[in-house]
Amino acid sequence: MIMILRRLTAASLAALLACSAALAQDSVPTTVPGASTAPAGPELTLEQCINRALARNFSLEIGRYAPEIAKDGIEIAKGGYQPQLSVTGATGGNSRPGFDSRSSNLRVGVTQELYTGTTLSASSRLDRNSSDPFTVGALNPAYDADVTLSARQSLLRGLGPEVNRASLNRAKIGLDRANLDYKATALDVIQDTENAYYSLAFAREQLAVRNFSYALAQRLFDEAKIRRDTGVATNLDVLQAEVGVANARRNVILAEQSVKDRQDALLALIGQFELDSAIGTVRFAEVSPATPVFASSYLMAKQNQPDYLSSQAAIEQFKLDLKVAKDDAKPDLTVGAALGLSGNNGSGQDAFGDALDRQNHSWQVDFAFNYPWGQTSGKARYRQSLSSLSREQVRLKQIEQNIELQVRSAVRSVETNLESVKIATLAAKLSEQQYELEKAKFDAGQSTSRRVLEAQNDLESARVNELQAKVSLQGAISTLHRVEGSSLQRYSVTLT
Numbered sequence: 500m501i502m503i504l505r506r507l508t509a510a511s512l513a514a515l516l517a518c519s520a521a522l523a524q525d526s527v528p529t530t531v532p533g534a535s536t537a538p539a540g541p542e543l544t545l546e547q548c549i550n551r552a553l554a555r556n557f558s559l560e561i562g563r564y565a566p567e568i569a570k571d572g573i574e575i576a577k578g579g580y581q582p583q584l585s586v587t588g589a590t591g592g593n594s595r596p597g598f599d600s601r602s603s604n605l606r607v608g609v610t611q612e613l614y615t616g617t618t619l620s621a622s623s624r625l626d627r628n629s630s631d632p633f634t635v636g637a638l639n640p641a642y643d644a645d646v647t648l649s650a651r652q653s654l655l656r657g658l659g660p661e662v663n664r665a666s667l668n669r670a671k672i673g674l675d676r677a678n679l680d681y682k683a684t685a686l687d688v689i690q691d692t693e694n695a696y697y698s699l700a701f702a703r704e705q706l707a708v709r710n711f712s713y714a715l716a717q718r719l720f721d722e723a724k725i726r727r728d729t730g731v732a733t734n735l736d737v738l739q740a741e742v743g744v745a746n747a748r749r750n751v752i753l754a755e756q757s758v759k760d761r762q763d764a765l766l767a768l769i770g771q772f773e774l775d776s777a778i779g780t781v782r783f784a785e786v787s788p789a790t791p792v793f794a795s796s797y798l799m800a801k802q803n804q805p806d807y808l809s810s811q812a813a814i815e816q817f818k819l820d821l822k823v824a825k826d827d828a829k830p831d832l833t834v835g836a837a838l839g840l841s842g843n844n845g846s847g848q849d850a851f852g853d854a855l856d857r858q859n860h861s862w863q864v865d866f867a868f869n870y871p872w873g874q875t876s877g878k879a880r881y882r883q884s885l886s887s888l889s890r891e892q893v894r895l896k897q898i899e900q901n902i903e904l905q906v907r908s909a910v911r912s913v914e915t916n917l918e919s920v921k922i923a924t925l926a927a928k929l930s931e932q933q934y935e936l937e938k939a940k941f942d943a944g945q946s947t948s949r950r951v952l953e954a955q956n957d958l959e960s961a962r963v964n965e966l967q968a969k970v971s972l973q974g975a976i977s978t979l980h981r982v983e984g985s986s987l988q989r990y991s992v993t994l995t
Contacts, residue, residue, distance in 0.1 A: 649837035803984025
C-alpha cells in the first residue's frame with residue numbers, strides 16, 4: 500500500500516510539473532492551425548463603407564433615376580403652355596378639255612396658351628390660283644393673303660392661374676417626393692451598411708473567441724493525455740477532452756463560414772461585383788453611455804422622416820387635384836374675338852402689302868357654352884378627389900403615430916442594450932475567473948476535465964454573448980438614427 504501511494508504521489512507530481520510547463524509557455528495560441536483569421540490589412544472604417552455604399556450601391560443607383568424622371572415631368576407639364584407653331588400647305592390642280600387650273604395654299608400660325616385661361620393665336624395665309632386659258636381682266640396668277648389675330652378666354656371652367664398651373668405645381672411636388680424617396684433609400688442603405696459592418700465585426704470577434712476556445716480545448720486534451728500516462732487521469736477524461744476539441748473545431752468552422760457570409764453581405768452593399776475583394780480590419784465603435792432623449796428624437800424624426808414629409812407633400816398634390824376636379828364640374832363658357840386683314844394681287848408680296856394697308860378687313864366676336872347634362876362624371880371625379888385627400892390626411896396621422904411608436908421603441912432599445920452590454924461584460928469577467936479557478940483546481944488534481952470543459956464552454960458563451968450585446972446595441976443605435984432620419988447629417992452626406 501505504501502508503495503502504491505508513493506507511485507501515485509510521484510505520478511501527481513509529474514502531472515503537475517507537466518501542467519506547470521504548459522502554463523509557463525510565452526502565450527496561449529489563439530488560432531486553429533490552418534484556420535482563417537481576420538485580415539491584418541489597413542482598417543476599413545464605417546465612414547469609408549458608407550461613402551462607398553452611397554457611391555456604388557445598386558439600390559441607390561436605381562433610385563437616382565426617379566428624381567430625373569420627375570424633373571422631366573415638370574417640363575412635360577410646361578409643354579401645354581409653350582408656343583405652338585403650325586404650318587400647313589397644299590397644292591393641286593383641275594384639268595378638263597380646253598381648261599386647266601392650279602391652286603396652292605400655305606398657312607403659318609402660332610398659338611400661345613396662358614395660365615389665365617386665355618388662348619392667343621396669330622396666323623397668316625397665302626393662296627395662289629392660276630388658270631389656262633385665263634379670264635381677260637382677271638389676275639392670273641392671283642394671290643390672296645391674310646393676317647389674322649384672335650383671342651379666346653375661358654370665363655368659368657379653366658379660369659385663372661390657380662387651376663391652369665395645377666399640373667405644373669403637381670409635377671414640382673412630385674419632384675420633391677421623388678427626392679424624399681431617394682433620401683429614404685439612402686437612409687435604408689446607410690442602416691443596412693451599418694448593420695452589415697457591425698455584423699462582420701461580430702463574426703470576426705466571434706471567430707477569435709472560437710479559436711481561443713479551440714486552443715484551450717487542445718491544451719486540455721494534451722494535459723489529459725499526460726495525466727493519463729502518469730496514472731492521474733483516466734481514459735474517460737481523455738475522451739471527454741477529445742470531444743471538447745472536436746466541438747471546438749466545429750464551432751471554429753461555423754464561425755469561419757459566418758465571417759465569409761457576412762463579408763460578402765457587406766461587399767454587396769458597398770460595391771458591385773466585388774465579392775472577392777479583401778476587407779481590412781473592422782471594429783466596434785465607441786458608444787456614448789448617454790441615453791437618447793425621446794422629445795428631441797421625436798422632433799427630429801418629424802422634421803427629417805421622408806415618409807412623413809412625402810405624405811405631407813402628397814396632401815398638397817391631392818388638394819390640387821381637388822381644385823381641378825371642382826373646376827371640371829363647372830360649365831364651359833368661352834368668348835372669343837378675331838381680327839383679320841386680307842389683300843389680293845398678282846404677286847404674293849403685293850398681296851401681303853395690300854393686307855397690311857388694311858384695304859380689306861374682317862372681325863368676329865363669338866361665344867361657346869357646353870354643359871354635360873347632369874354632370875355625373877364631373878361630380879364623381881370631385882368625390883374621388885375629395886376621398887383621396889381625406890384618405891391621405893388620415894394616412895398622415897397614422898404615419899405620425901407610427902413615428903412616435905418607432906421613436907419610443909428605438910429609444911427604449913438603446914437604453915436596454917446599453918445595460919445589456921454592461922451586464923454581458925460583467926458576466927464575461929465572472930466566467931473568465933470561474934474558468935481560471937476550475938483550471939487551477941484541475942492542475943492541482945482537484946477537478947476533472949469535464950468540469951473544466953463546462954467552465955470553458957461557459958466562458959466561450961459569455962464572451963459571445965458580450966459580442967452579441969455590442970452588436971445589438973449598435974443595431975439599436977442605427978435603428979434610432981434611421982427613425983430620426985438623421986443618418987445623412989451624422990455622416991455629413993449631401994445627396995445630389
